[in-house]
Amino acid sequence: MTHSPLPELLVEPLVRAALVEDLGPSGDVTSAAVIPHDLRYSATLNARQDGVISGGQLAELAFRLVDPSLVVKVHRPDGSTVRAGDAVMTIEGAALSILAAERVALNFMGRLSGVATLTARFVAKAQGTDARITCTRKTTPGLRLVEKQAVLHGGGAAHRFGLSDAILIKDNHIAAAGGIAPALRAARTSASHMRRIEIEVDTLAQLDEVLETGGADVVLLDNMTTADLTAAVQRVAEQLVTEASGTMRLDRIAEVAATGVDFISVGALTHSAPVLDLGLDF
Known part of the structure; x- marks a missing residue:
């Protein structure tokens, strides 16, 4: 079951606030210390449980706010049913940027997909x-x-x-x-x-x-x-x-x-x- 995405004007402040909270004044000091700044990578966001996806819009926005040059491909849009092991999204670009947005993206998607999944069980x-x-x-x-x-x-x-x-x-x-x-x-x-x-x-x-x-x-x-x-x-x-x-x-x-x-x-x-x-x- 799919629905139109929410207006970005309404959800961007939520994602931006979460990024500010996580990155703080110094950014991701761990990644900056151990990963070459020019390293590019491809990462896959995978489902590890069966469920219903929600929050993908916010996760994608988190990656784009950190680094507009990241290429995000959505394989399972919000409202999709997934099985454990399914690829939900791939992100390509600077490894430092991907890691900087990772936790915020997963927090939103994990929480909201949990709500969608529980709702589907009640329905x-x-x-x-x-x-x-x-x-x-x-x-x-x-x-x-x-x-x-x-x-x-x-x-x-x-x-x-x-x-x-x-x-x-x-x-x-x-x-x-x-x-x-x-x-x-x-x-x-x-x-x-x-x-x-x-x-x-x-x-x-x-x-x-x-x-x-x-x-x-x-x-x-x-x-x-x-x-x-x-x-x-x-x-x-x-x-x-x-x-x-x-x-x-x-x-x-x-x-x-x-x-x-x-x-x-x-x-x-x-x-x-x-x-x-x-x-x-x-």
Whole structure:
């Protein structure tokens, strides 16, 4: 599964900051001490595990920012499924330049490919249903844009990007507003056809109140049992978009998807994804 690359204007500051952090004021002193400055080399970035690739755009940018003369060839673009041993990218040019960008490139690709790979595992569990797997705002500070892109590379769906995207009324909002009905009535004054309202409920009784009050577009069914999720979908009867959230472990996804919910949001996609093992070999 492939997606258009992100605008370079948005991701270049992330890569540049990572390079500055790694190279520091003196650059790669080890390579400079032991490798001839005129040595040219060809390196291959290989997958050492099966998975889904993401972050290749950032890795390629890291090499180009260090040395624009490096020749980067992408063999497995973002969104591609790879097997252990597959060549993902080759980089040709000054050995010193390749090594200077190596760790930043691998850090981005390993992290983001891990997110894409975990997402693909969740998506596979929901196959045969209409449920879509989506992420949350539980992302690494500063990396939300690329982590959410990695979810898309893994076959997941987009959720709101931040607090300004949509109105999502959660339990603390309900408590502060004085209840579900006043919270929905107040939210309706700020909503429009471009800004939807989602409200979180923990019980079927709360869901009934939402349906009776009206005004919501989406209902977030939080930490419900599978039986309650099934009952909730039946009560909604397609009046609202339904989203299941909370305790959405990989081993539970198939049964949750079978309840008929439209979306299953999983914080673990971004906050607990293991890094995909990738390596750069000379």
